[in-house]
Amino acid sequence: MKKLWKGNEAIAEAAVAAGCRYFFGYPITPQNEIPEYLSWRLPEVGGAFIQAESEVSAINMVYGAAGAGARCMTSSSSPGISLKQEGMSYIAGAELPCVIVNIMRSGPGLGGIQPAQGDYFQATKGGGHGDYHPIVYAPSSIQEFVDITYSAFDVADKYRTPVMIIGDGMLGQMMEPAEIPPMRDLSTLPDKNDWAACGHSDGVPRIINSLRIEPEENEAFNIRLFKKYEEITKNETKCDDYMLDDAEIVFVAYGSVARICKAAVVELRAQGIKAGLIRPITLYPYPTNNIAEAAKKDCVKKFITVELSMGQMVEDVRLSVNGLKPVEFYGRSGGSVMMPGDLVKYVKEGK
Numbered sequence: 496m497k498k499l500w501k502g503n504e505a506i507a508e509a510a511v512a513a514g515c516r517y518f519f520g521y522p523i524t525p526q527n528e529i530p531e532y533l534s535w536r537l538p539e540v541g542g543a544f545i546q547a548e549s550e551v552s553a554i555n556m557v558y559g560a561a562g563a564g565a566r567c568m569t570s571s572s573s574p575g576i577s578l579k580q581e582g583m584s585y586i587a588g589a590e591l592p593c594v595i596v597n598i599m600r601s602g603p604g605l606g607g608i609q610p611a612q613g614d615y616f617q618a619t620k621g622g623g624h625g626d627y628h629p630i631v632y633a634p635s636s637i638q639e640f641v642d643i644t645y646s647a648f649d650v651a652d653k654y655r656t657p658v659m660i661i662g663d664g665m666l667g668q669m670m671e672p673a674e675i676p677p678m679r680d681l682s683t684l685p686d687k688n689d690w691a692a693c694g695h696s697d698g699v700p701r702i703i704n705s706l707r708i709e710p711e712e713n714e715a716f717n718i719r720l721f722k723k724y725e726e727i728t729k730n731e732t733k734c735d736d737y738m739l740d741d742a743e744i745v746f747v748a749y750g751s752v753a754r755i756c757k758a759a760v761v762e763l764r765a766q767g768i769k770a771g772l773i774r775p776i777t778l779y780p781y782p783t784n785n786i787a788e789a790a791k792k793d794c795v796k797k798f799i800t801v802e803l804s805m806g807q808m809v810e811d812v813r814l815s816v817n818g819l820k821p822v823e824f825y826g827r828s829g830g831s832v833m834m835p836g837d838l839v840k841y842v843k844e845g846k
Contacts, residue, residue, distance in 0.1 A: 497672040502662065503528035505637050505673050506596060507536065509644035510568055514679040515594070516542030517567035519556035521549060521575060524608045525664035526598035529570040540678075550575040554582030554595075561591035562703035564691030566648050566684065570596035572664075573614050574605060576622075583657055584623030587720075588705030592651035594644070595629065595659045598667040601830035609830025610663035610751060615807035618661055619779045626717050628724055629657040630731060631778040633749040637671035639776075645676050652685045654727055661778070663803065665751045665832065727780055734782035735774040738764065741794055742771025744842055747786065747812050748801040749775050752833075756801050759838035768842060769794070778808070786815035797821040801838065804828055 500508070507529050510518075518537060520530040534544045547553035553569050560567040571579060576597045586593060597618065601611035616622075618631045630650060634640045643660060651658040687693070692701040707713040738760055739745065746756040753774040763770040773789060775782050789795055797820055800809040809824045816822050825841055827833045 497674045499670050500637055500641075500673045501528060501668065501670050502637050502640055503598065503667045504532045505641050505675070506570070506644050506660070507532040508675050509641040510594065510648070511536055511540060511542070512676050512678050513566070513645045513648045514681055514684050515566045515568050515648060516540065517560045517565050518542075518569065519545050519547055519553040519560070519567070520569050520571065521547050521553050523572045523575045525600055525610075525667050526570050526572045526596065528667070529596060529598075550578035551582065554579035554586070557593050557595075558582055558586050558589070558591060561586065561593045562589065562692050564687035564693045566652075568594040568596065570598070572598050572600045573602055573611075576614065576617065580617075580623035583629065584621075584625050584627060585705050586657050587627035587629065588625065589703050590655040591657070591703070592648070592655050593657050594647045594651055595657055596644075597659060597661045599661060599663045601828065607830045608664060610665035610803060610832060611828065611830060612663060612750065612752065612803040613805075613807070613828065614661065615778065615802070615804060618659055619781070619811075627720065628779050629659040630654070630727060630780070631659045631661060632733075633661055633776060633778050634666070635750050635753045635774065637666070637669070638673040640666065641673050641675060650731065652687075654723060655690075656723070656727070661750070663751055724780075731777060732780045732782050732784075733776035734785040735776060736785070737772040737774070739771040739773065739789060741769055743769040743794055743796045744771070745789055745795055745798045746770065746772045746801055746838070747775070747798055747808070748772065749778060749808065752801050752803055755833060755835055756838060758835035759842075762835055762839050763842060766839070766843075770842065775808075781811050781815070783811070783815040786812060787817065790816040790819040795820055797823060799823045799825055799838075799842070801833070802826045803832065
């Protein structure tokens with residue numbers, strides 16, 4: 496049954512339903528409802544909530560819990576995620592599954608608490624040091640927040656990798672009807688006894704580590720890691736489109752901005768302009784092939800990448816289009832948000 500949920504609280508309840516029993520975090524607006532909700536909800540289901548003394552501490556607590564085989568997560572907002580980057584690299588290097596949520600705010604620096612998408616590079620290009628990628632999801636509705644959070648723990652376990660879910664202050668704070676999936680039976684979760692350092696009766700030590708001193712060993716690990724990323728790209732890339740079949744103008748947008756673009760598409764269509772939308776759901780792996788195939792269509796005249804930033808995802812769109820069609824950028828930043836009418840005006844003035 497659907498209930499009215501605030502975005503942040505929907506993420507928290509979906510994580511509990513998915514079997515997450517440990518949360519480590521530190522407050523920062525506009526994601527504070529996630530730790531606030533879990534501070535009372537996790538003890539109800541036998542879990543534990545810890546407010547760490549800093550974001551750095553929180554991500555390293557995630558490392559420890561994940562290394563012990565627990566389903567765990569953390570959340571923060573832009574500057575807090577920056578502080579977690581070193582720990583995220585260690586988690587990727589140790590091949591530990593966990594979920595990290597970033598409800599983005601405007602920047603750079605402390606910026607403001609309004610919605611923004613300026614953390615795209617941070618999320619998709621590694622963020623921390625070394626050759627690694629988290630899987631990155633970008634939901635665009637509260638129900639999608641729920642569904643992706645619920646499945647993210649399974650994906651993290653499957654590939655033993657950190658999974659990041661990114662939204663913005665608008666999605667985190669808005670309320671929509673959503674249905675929470677049924678509570679997972681914890682006895683059915685994946686058995687991690689073959690690698691997790693959680694105590695073993697067979698006498699075989701389990702070592703969780705990301706330190707590889709020998710160059711040959713480290714290079715071999717990186718090669719193996721990127722073979723895993725190739726498998727993730729093959730199996731986990733997700734993308735959606737809207738009115739794309741005969742579109743001449745193609746918006747590319749993710750998250751809350753995709754909703755704005757969808758409304759603009761409807762308005763442009765009503766005025767006789769054939770617009771469409773491609774919405775990446777995974778930002779890593781990026782749906783390059785979906786955009787590349789659209790670029791081959793004769794009807795498509797140009798792409799317009801729309802972001803709440805000064806232009807970050809536009810680079811991946813241009814790489815995907817590979818020069819076949821023009822790629823333009825329309826963005827707002829600093830917490831300012833475009834309206835559908837702004838996009839309609841931009842398209843009509845550019846025709």
